[in-house]
């Protein structure tokens with residue numbers, strides 16, 4: 001297995017990781033021949049519709065800034081774009097870390113786009129759910145250091161994105177909330193959402209949190225370990241980059257193998273049940289009672305505004 005350490009290509013044997021180290025191998029072998037030449041975007045932002053991605057050549061850190069108005073909801077298009085960007089960065093030897101943040105000063109991400117789950121065909125629902133899975137697999141299984149700079153509220157799928165990172169820094173603002181609130185919408189967080197939360201805050205806190213669909217203020221999120229640090233809003237990016245440099249001081253190969261060892265069982269669980277998870281989602285979301293709940297929730301969101 002090939003790993004990269006400070007620009008050197010190291011070779012080791014073994015089968016430690018599925019999603020982690022295998023994709024690293026992919027990175028070290030394919031990037032040279034199949035990716036567009038790195039110099040085509042190195043050091044410059046490459047802008048997409050729903051996010052900007054800026055890789056700093058000097059530090060090896062990329063910033064993905066989500067910018068889908070109004071609230072960074074995770075639509076099929078957004079998720080597809082996100083997975084492509086993660087794949088590009090993963091295969092770029094220069095990139096060792098990613099900071100995920102939002103251009104909206106109040107909202108990190110509103111979670112899955114509810115419109116993608118309401119009134120859609122089973123085919124569309126299946127395609128959407130595969131894209132949600134892919135986003136999580138890419139983020140949770142990344143070899144890069146991933147830091148969420150949570151500069152606003154982050155319900156449900158937004159919280160999942162943060163949970164999939166290695167470290168979470170949240171803006172210290174009592175108005176911001178984060179959590180897996182699915183039950184409040186009458187839906188159920190799938191097993192890999194639940195696993196992601198257990199791996200961060202533990203089983204008891206997750207059970208409490210999921211059953212009640214709790215959203216935590218920034219300070220309560222810190223208390224239960226859902227986020228690692230609170231920082232003033234205007235310092236969040238500087239702080240995230242400084243934490244990143246601490247993580248990048250660890251040799252990549254050692255950190256990556258350790259990360260993979262910790263995360264492989266959780267990743268494998270989804271990878272081996274991927275198709276049945278999609279089928280479960282499609283069956284569940286197609287039920288009249290669930291569609292009714294989503295309709296009421298969408299109406300409530302619109303009314304709240306007026």
Ligand SMILES: CCCCC/C=C\CCCC/C=C/C(=O)SCCNC(=O)CCNC(=O)[C@H](O)C(C)(C)COP(=O)(O)OP(=O)(O)OC[C@H]1O[C@@H](n2cnc3c(N)ncnc32)[C@H](O)[C@@H]1OP(=O)(O)O
Pocket residue numbers: 070071073106107109110111112113114115153155156157158181182185187188189190280281284285298301302304305
């Ligand atoms: C047993 C087997 C189980 C198998 C699997 C089964 C089930 C599937 C599980 C699915 C897991 C779901 C995960 C999710 O992520 S569901 C989404 C959860 N998200 C939320 O509940 C957030 C709802 N939104 C809010 O709380 C707020 O909008 C806010 C994000 C805090 C922002 O507040 P504010 O700045 O005041 O903005 P507005 O509320 O005025 O919203 C602006 C417009 O954005 C629309 N909006 C908001 N969130 C969403 C969303 N998630 N999707 C789509 N659209 C959204 C909102 O309606 C406003 O639209 P308008 O301008 O047209 O009125």
